[in-house]
């Protein structure tokens with residue numbers, strides 16, 4: 687538990703720093719984005735529309751990274767509403783399937799009957815997205831990603847299971863440490879964000895992994911549930 691507290695405090699610090707810097711950087715970025723949009727509509731740059739579009743997309747990507755960091759801060763403003771996890775998953779589904787089109791992968795939903803919970807929708811979207819992305823990235827070429835929900839002893843369980851290569855024992859403890867990644871283009875923030883979001887929802891995260899795949903289980907404790 688103490689280890690968990692230290693970890694959350696570290697995440698919180700990074701999140702707070704990011705919030706400070708992020709707000710400062712966002713203002714000039716918004717200005718630049720506005721000018722780019724303005725210039726891209728000018729006749730004399732009509733042959734450069736694609737270049738402008740690319741520049742705008744890159745700015746948006748930078749903006750998204752700032753948004754991700756903000757999820758690490760424990761005192762970010764959360765908006766808990768009475769929601770059903772299944773609804774959030776259904777809404778996310780089209781976004782998730784985009785990732786599977788190119789490869790021989792599919793996503794299976796196995797959603798049980800679960801009570802509503804008090805959730806911050808944006809945070810839950812981010813949590814599920816991060817877990818699903820990891821699962822899909824672990825499978826590299828083909829396989830099924832299964833997202834399941836069910837009730838168990840008054841708790842709501844969310845499971846994201848992949849048919850990837852599993853998590854080697856020696857890195858299990860490092861997962862969720864900010865910037866820890868084994869991927870060439872990884873940020874190593876995905877799981878740190880998941881832990882941070884889970885903590886704000888009174889939920890815990892556990893792994894079950896073998897060389898045939900990984901199952902990540904998020905357990906929402908009963909007290910925030912609504913029957």
Ligand code: ADP
Pocket residue numbers: 816820821824848850851852853857861862866867868869871872873874875876877878900
């Ligand atoms: P990133 O995805 O940017 O590497 P994450 O925090 O999401 O950062 O994940 C950290 C590391 O944990 C990954 O680089 C990977 O080694 C490991 N990992 C997370 N989820 C899985 C999974 N489903 N299967 C295998 N390894 C995983």
Ligand code: MG
Pocket residue numbers: 816819820876877
């Ligand atoms: Mg990730």
